[in-house]
Amino acid sequence: MNIKEKIEHDLKEAMKAKEELRLSVLRMISAVLHNKEIEKRGRGMSAELGEEEIIAVLRSEAKKRREAEEGFEKGSRPELARKEREEMKIVESYLPAELPDEDLERIVSEVIAAAGEVAENDFGRIMGEVMKRVKGQATGDRVSGFVRKYLKK
Numbered sequence: 401m402n403i404k405e406k407i408e409h410d411l412k413e414a415m416k417a418k419e420e421l422r423l424s425v426l427r428m429i430s431a432v433l434h435n436k437e438i439e440k441r442g443r444g445m446s447a448e449l450g451e452e453e454i455i456a457v458l459r460s461e462a463k464k465r466r467e468a469e470e471g472f473e474k475g476s477r478p479e480l481a482r483k484e485r486e487e488m489k490i491v492e493s494y495l496p497a498e499l500p501d502e503d504l505e506r507i508v509s510e511v512i513a514a515a516g517e518v519a520e521n522d523f524g525r526i527m528g529e530v531m532k533r534v535k536g537q538a539t540g541d542r543v544s545g546f547v548r549k550y551l552k553k
Contacts, residue, residue, distance in 0.1 A: 403454045403494055404433060421483075425490040432457055455495060455536040462491045463539070499537045507533050508546045520551050 401409070407429055414423040433449060436457055441447040449457075465488035472481035499507075511529045512518055518526065530543050 403451060403458070404449065407433075407494060421486060422490055425487050429458070429461060429491065429494070432461060452536055458491055458495050459536065459539060462488050462495065465491060496537060498539070498542070499534060504534065504538050504542065504546055508543070508550055512547075512550050518551060523547060523551060526551070 407426055411423065411426040411430060414426055433454060436453065437447045437449055440449070465484045469481045469484035469488065472478070472484060508526075508530055511526055511533065515522065515526060515529070526547050527540075527543060530547060531540065534543065
């Protein structure tokens with residue numbers, strides 16, 4: 401069962417179990433994926449989303465929740481921050497496990513070694529190459545932290 405099928409299956413299960421928060425989040429994910437398919441169709445591409453595209457959408461939605469949670473915490477709204485945190489956990493449950501720090505560190509060092517002499521202004525080029533290699537198994541901010549750490553050495 402691919403991610404999209406799992407989401408559709410869990411949506412039906414959440415309806416049956418009357419899990420309001422889960423149902424709400426799964427409907428939102430389903431709508432975002434549907435909109436992404438419509439957007440692709442409008443550009444003359446195949447409407448079906450691949451696993452990597454679905455993962456990218458899910459990571460984006462999780463990031464939105466993380467940022468909203470931080471905003472609510474800063475704004476002294478703990479109840480809304482808690483709701484965003486719960487929604488984020490539901491979204492993240494459909495994402496593949498992230499790479500361990502050691503693996504990510506190894507990939508970053510390999511990319512930098514392959515690039516030869518690098519300076520801090522090579523950040524974008526190194527980030528792009530590392531992101532291609534991790535293919536959705538690490539968030540951009542995690543990769544960014546490791547790349548910055550290596551470029552400062």
